[in-house]
Amino acid sequence: MGLRSGSREMHQKEHTGTSGLYMGxxxxxxxxxxxxxxxxxxxxxxxxxxxxxxQHIPPLDTSFSNxxxxxxxxxxxxxxxxxxxxxxxxxxxxxxxxxxNNVSRGESPRPSKSHGSRHHSSGNGSRKNVKYFKDLDExxxxxxxxxxxxxxxxxxxxVASPAxxxxxxxxxxxxxxxxxxxxxxxxxxxxxxxxxPHLQKSLSSELRSQLEQENxxxxxxxxxxxxxxxxxxxxxxxxxxxxxxxxxxxxxxGIPKPHRSVVWKLLIxxxxxxxxxxxxxxxxxxxxxxDGLAHIFSDQHSRDVPTWHQIEIDVPRTNPxxxxxxxxxxxTSLQRILYLWAIRHPTSxxxxxxxxxxxPFFQTFLTEYLPQAQIDDVEKLDPMTYMGQDQLKDVEADTxxxxxKLLEQITDNYIHGQPGILKQVKNLGQLVKRIDRDLYExxxxxxxxxxxxxxxxxxxxxxxxxxxxAVIRMWDTYLSETSLDTATSSSLSSDLVPPxxxxxxxxxxxQTPTKDFASPSSTSGIGGxxxxxxxxxxxxxxxxxxxxxxxxxxxxxxxxxxxxxxxTFLQNPPTKNWKDSDIEMLLSEAYIWQSLYKDAxxxxx
Amino acid sequence: xxxxxxxxxxxxxxEAAVGKSSIVLRFxxxxxxxxxxxxxxxxxxxxxxxxxxxxxxxxxxxxxxxxRFASLAPMYYRNAQAALVVYDVTKPQSFIKARHWVKExxxxxxxxxxxxxxxxxxxxxxxxxxxxxxxxxxxxxAEEENLLxxxxxxxxxxxxxxxxxxxxEKIPLKKAEDQANQQHGLRITDDQRIDLASSTxxxxxxxxxxx
Numbered sequence: 001m002g003l004r005s006g007s008r009e010m011h012q013k014e015h016t017g018t019s020g021l022y023m024g025x026x027x028x029x030x031x032x033x034x035x036x037x038x039x040x041x042x043x044x045x046x047x048x049x050x051x052x053x054x055q056h057i058p059p060l061d062t063s064f065s066n067x068x069x070x071x072x073x074x075x076x077x078x079x080x081x082x083x084x085x086x087x088x089x090x091x092x093x094x095x096x097x098x099x100x101n102n103v104s105r106g107e108s109p110r111p112s113k114s115h116g117s118r119h120h121s122s123g124n125g126s127r128k129n130v131k132y133f134k135d136l137d138e139x140x141x142x143x144x145x146x147x148x149x150x151x152x153x154x155x156x157x158x159v160a161s162p163a164x165x166x167x168x169x170x171x172x173x174x175x176x177x178x179x180x181x182x183x184x185x186x187x188x189x190x191x192x193x194x195x196x197p198h199l200q201k202s203l204s205s206e207l208r209s210q211l212e213q214e215n216x217x218x219x220x221x222x223x224x225x226x227x228x229x230x231x232x233x234x235x236x237x238x239x240x241x242x243x244x245x246x247x248x249x250x251x252x253x254g255i256p257k258p259h260r261s262v263v264w265k266l267l268i269x270x271x272x273x274x275x276x277x278x279x280x281x282x283x284x285x286x287x288x289x290x291d292g293l294a295h296i297f298s299d300q301h302s303r304d305v306p307t308w309h310q311i312e313i314d315v316p317r318t319n320p321x322x323x324x325x326x327x328x329x330x331x332t333s334l335q336r337i338l339y340l341w342a343i344r345h346p347t348s349x350x351x352x353x354x355x356x357x358x359x360p361f362f363q364t365f366l367t368e369y370l371p372q373a374q375i376d377d378v379e380k381l382d383p384m385t386y387m388g389q390d391q392l393k394d395v396e397a398d399t400x401x402x403x404x405k406l407l408e409q410i411t412d413n414y415i416h417g418q419p420g421i422l423k424q425v426k427n428l429g430q431l432v433k434r435i436d437r438d439l440y441e442x443x444x445x446x447x448x449x450x451x452x453x454x455x456x457x458x459x460x461x462x463x464x465x466x467x468x469x470a471v472i473r474m475w476d477t478y479l480s481e482t483s484l485d486t487a488t489s490s491s492l493s494s495d496l497v498p499p500x501x502x503x504x505x506x507x508x509x510x511q512t513p514t515k516d517f518a519s520p521s522s523t524s525g526i527g528g529x530x531x532x533x534x535x536x537x538x539x540x541x542x543x544x545x546x547x548x549x550x551x552x553x554x555x556x557x558x559x560x561x562x563x564x565x566x567x568t569f570l571q572n573p574p575t576k577n578w579k580d581s582d583i584e585m586l587l588s589e590a591y592i593w594q595s596l597y598k599d600a601x602x603x604x605x
Numbered sequence: 606x607x608x609x610x611x612x613x614x615x616x617x618x619x620e621a622a623v624g625k626s627s628i629v630l631r632f633x634x635x636x637x638x639x640x641x642x643x644x645x646x647x648x649x650x651x652x653x654x655x656x657x658x659x660x661x662x663x664x665x666x667x668x669x670x671x672x673r674f675a676s677l678a679p680m681y682y683r684n685a686q687a688a689l690v691v692y693d694v695t696k697p698q699s700f701i702k703a704r705h706w707v708k709e710x711x712x713x714x715x716x717x718x719x720x721x722x723x724x725x726x727x728x729x730x731x732x733x734x735x736x737x738x739x740x741x742x743x744x745x746x747a748e749e750e751n752l753l754x755x756x757x758x759x760x761x762x763x764x765x766x767x768x769x770x771x772x773x774e775k776i777p778l779k780k781a782e783d784q785a786n787q788q789h790g791l792r793i794t795d796d797q798r799i800d801l802a803s804s805t806x807x808x809x810x811x812x813x814x815x816x
Contacts (some may be wrong), residue, residue, distance in 0.1 A: 306698075310671065313622040317640040351673045352621070352643040417676055455646030455677070464645065564664070567649040 225256075232259045242266060242273040252480040254473060254580065257375045261368045264361070265398065267479040268405040282398070289397035293336060296343050304343060307350050311338045318355045322468060324363060327382045333396045334358060341403060348407070348414040353459040357406065360463075360472050361399045369395070379468065409482055409539050413458065421458040424544050425451045427604055431548045434600055435593060439555045446563040453570040457547050465550070466575050466583070473580045474546075477587050481542045541601055542594060549589040610653075610660045613776050615769075616682045618706045619691035620699040621670030624725040627759035628691065629667045632769055637760050644669045647681055654766075654773055661773040679713060687719040687772045692738065694724040694756065700738045707750050719775050721753035721768050722746060728758035 228250075235247050236259065247266060255263045265271040270285075271278050295301060315334050319325040325334075337358055342350035367375045369387045383392055412420025429450040433440040443450070456464055461478070463471050551558075554573065558566055575582075594601075617625040626644050630636050633652045648667040653660055666681040668674070682688060690706045692699040703722060710720055724743055730736050740756070747754035753771050757764040 310621060314643055317642055320638070320640040320642060349673075352669065352671045353645050355643075414673070416673070418673065449680075451677075451680070452647070452649070459645045464642070564649070564651060568651075571648060 229256050229259070232256060232263070236262065239275060242275060244273050248480045252477050254584065255476045257367065258372055260472075260476070261365050264364060264475070264479055265402060268402050268482060270398070270401050270405055282394075285401055286394050286397040289340075289400050290393065292340055292344070296340060301343075304339075307342050308339055310352075311335055311342070311350055311355070314338075314352060314355045319359055319468065322379050324366075324379045324381070324383075325359065327384070329382060329384045329392060330362070333392060333399075334362065337362075337396055337400045337403065340400060341407070344404075345407070347416075348411060351414040351418075351459075353456075354403075354407070354414065356460045356463045358399060358403050360468070360475050361402045361406075362395065363468070364472060365395045365398050365402075406479075406482070418459075420540065421455060422451075423604075424458045424540060424547075425454050427544045427601075428454055428547050428551075431544060431593075431597065431600060432551060434597060435548060436552045436555055439552065439558060442559050443566070446561075446566060448563055448566050452567060454547060454551075457550075458543070461543060462546065462550065465573055466578060470575070470578050470580065470583045473583045474587065478539055478543070481539050541604060542590065544604075545590040545594040545597075546586060549586050549593060553586070553589075609658070610662055611773075611776060612662045612664055613687055613773065614664050614666075614685045615687040615689065615772065616666045616668060616678075616685040617689045617691060618668055618678060618682065618710075619670055619689075619723075620693070620696070620702040621672075623670065623691045623693040623696070623699050624759045625670060625689070625691050626667050628689070628723070628725060628757065628765055628768075629665055631759045631762055631765045632663075633665070635762065637762075643671070646674065646677060652769075654769060656770065656773045659773075661776065663769060663773075678709075682710060682714045682718075685714060685718060686776060687721070688714065689721050689723050689768065689772075690752075691723045691725055693726050694736050694738050695726060695729060695734050697737045700724075700743070704746065707746070707752065711750065719753070719772055720750070721755060721772055722750075723754075723768055724756040725759060727756045727763065728760045 231250060232255070235250065236242060244266070247263065251263055251267060262271070266273065272281055312335065315331045315338070316326075318334065324330055334355070338350055338355060341354070342348075363378050366383055366387075367378050369383070369391055370378060370381075374381075374386075383395070387395075407414070410420060412418075412423070414420075429440070432443075432450075462474070466474065550573075551570075554569070558569065561569060617629065619625050621643065626641050626648065627637060629648075629650055630638065630641070633650045644667060646669055650665045650667065651663060652665070653662045655661075666685070668678055668681050688706075688710055690703045690710070692703040707720060707722070710718060722743060724738060724740075743756075744754055746752070753768070753775070755764050755768045755771070757768060759765060
């Protein structure tokens with residue numbers, strides 16, 4: 001119980017803290033007590049408790065005698081689905097179980113049987129952990145309550161397409177355990193929601209009242225979704241100056257689909273917060289992009305053949321499983337975006353993986369041109385069937401500028417030697433050593449090096465590990481975590497030097513007056529301290545915590561594997577059925593780790 | 606029945622998009638995908654083949670081809686016993702890159718490393734595309750540098766298994782007593798064996814490897 005009050009204290013401290021600034025930006029707090037008790041509880045659970053019922057994995061050599069790698073992989077997948085017990089902090093997410101319980105929420109993901117056996121078999125410490133994690137979650141929701149948002153999840157736009165049960169269902173998934181008591185039953189009801197009026201006639205009154213209750217709950221959820229959309233509307237519409245901090249706070253928990261395109265452009269610092277300046281800026285930047293293209297394809301510019309060629313072979317093999325990226329119009333756009341970016345940033349140049357990073361922007365910006373009911377079809381439709389050439393060019397330009405903004409924050413990842421990535425890989429190792437020493441030591445014993453599996457995680461921001469829809473939800477949070485440097489520093493005071501990247505000088509002709517990216521509102525009332533904190537909260541750092549949470553999620557399974565199984569598993573993690581709720585769980589975990597292990601990152605900068 | 610296993614650490618090197626991952630995919634699961642996502646960092650796969658009474662287990666690191674990732678390569682070839690240096694027979698540039706890799710391997714990798722030079726994508730020659738790297742040129746390099754040499758098509762499967770079999774044959778097999786410590790109860794059945802006699806020409810059937 002000490003843990004319980006400890007965690008409350010910490011969070012309260014954060015909320016009653018300094019300003020209205022988003023929690024992510026002032027998560028320091030004196031959490032050392034909490035850390036040590038957590039570590040203690042951790043130790044008890046991982047060392048003291050008998051191992052949870054684990055599926056026995058036969059020694060590799062026998063299991064591999066008859067089949068190739070791929071069968072082994074698929075076996076691991078099913079094995080993974082079966083063994084969904086894990087220590088409470090190594091949470092199990094709903095979508096992880098492939099056998100049907102995907103609609104569960106909150107704490108319910110763990111199958112009751114294994115949950116129970118875990119309870120009985122594990123010692124006191126583990127029990128503590130169960131409590132502990134729940135409490136953190138409660139606090140997590142409390143954070144959201146501060147902002148008048150009963151349900152923190154709103155990723156699919158929900159209300160935008162009420163006709164599809166799918167939308168209703170996924171919007172009912174939430175990470176808020178305050179709802180977890182409703183559990184499966186309610187989720188199921190949500191599933192069949194559109195048919196309820198018919199069903200009711202033939203049902204017993206008891207069942208009916210139950211259904212009515214659930215119906216009401218659904219209505220509440222829908223209501224909260226609408227509230228959430230209204231909240232975004234309130235921030236975005238009819239505002240002379242959009243409050244960037246407010247937008248970041250709310251966006252961290254997911255952006256409704258209809259708002260996503262605009263919000264991303266604001267978060268990344270492409271669109272100015274001053275709404276009167278938005279249209280002129282878009283017009284100018286789009287023209288600038290076209291001029292840039294005209295220049296590099298003119299006689300004055302000799303084609304960089306190796307770069308062009310490399311992009312040319314990579315574009316058709318970008319997201320090969322998504323129909324959108326097979327359309328000629330789309331491939332031509334991506335080719336131009338990537339080539340122009342590479343030419344404008346010769347220190348980095350085109351690096352494989354950047355072709356992945358461009359796509360979430362591109363397809364999200366396309367949705368602006370689709371009717372709301374069709375937003376989900378963006379991955380299937382040829383843009384040329386619903387928009388004109390000029391509009392596609394606009395999407396292309398916006399994508400280019402937002403990609404540029406994103407890559408500015410992670411320049412070190414792609415320059416020679418990729419020092420940014422190497423550093424992140426090292427930080428990940430150190431972090432895992434602190435958070436899950438058993439796993440770290442197991443990796444050492446098996447000679448697994450972090451770079452062998454996490455290089456790709458850093459190089460592609462985990463994009464290869466998830467389906468596109470999950471990636472896009474993840475980016476709601478990631479873009480809310482982007483450093484405000486580019487957005488604020490220049491407006492803070494005109495003599496502050498904007499962040500200087502090695503590529504900066506090369507952009508001379510493309511340079512725009514930085515005031516366009518400034519957001520007066522985001523600096524108003526922010527003192528030097530806050531700015532410093534904002535600077536510290538970088539996408540790179542948060543990403544390492546997400547990677548740590550992602551790795552530790554599989555800890556129980558990985559502990560049972562040898563080198564070959566570990567690498568194979570991590571190359572093909574079973575995330576295919578991950579839903580927004582799973583991603584949100586992961587992000588929440590990463591956020592918690594980040595606040596608990598803040599001290600670990602002090603020397604990262 | 607002899608059931609000794611020899612593990613072979615093998616690394617693939619070569620310019621981007623010459624078909625390294627496709628060769629591995631063909632070898633490991635007898636499959637082919639037209640547009641494979643570019644490899645980032647490196648990918649790890651394994652496959653076993655039976656050569657005579659011996660089982661050779663290939664532990665394969667398939668590295669990313671783009672120049673920017675080249676600094677990672679030493680980590681993967683450092684302890685490798687074998688390497689496939691792959692180029693595209695229609696891309697002269699990729700052959701130049703292959704020469705560089707061969708040189709680097711001879712200078713940096715372990716002394717006894719077995720290197721196979723592999724010219725991939727010979728299937729496109731039949732559909733009318735022009736060969737840009739002459740067989741003779743590659744053969745000459747192979748002879749000078751003491752390399753195995755194959756021309757393959759990951760798409761059709763032609764010669765892919767042969768490369769690995771040839772490497773497997775050149776690997777000094779471990780003695781049975783060395784193996785005693787490493788046995789994990791492997792059973793090899795006769796139908797898994799690769800019939801070397803029938804696989805000298807043309808595409809190898811799926812039975813050639815355990816996929």
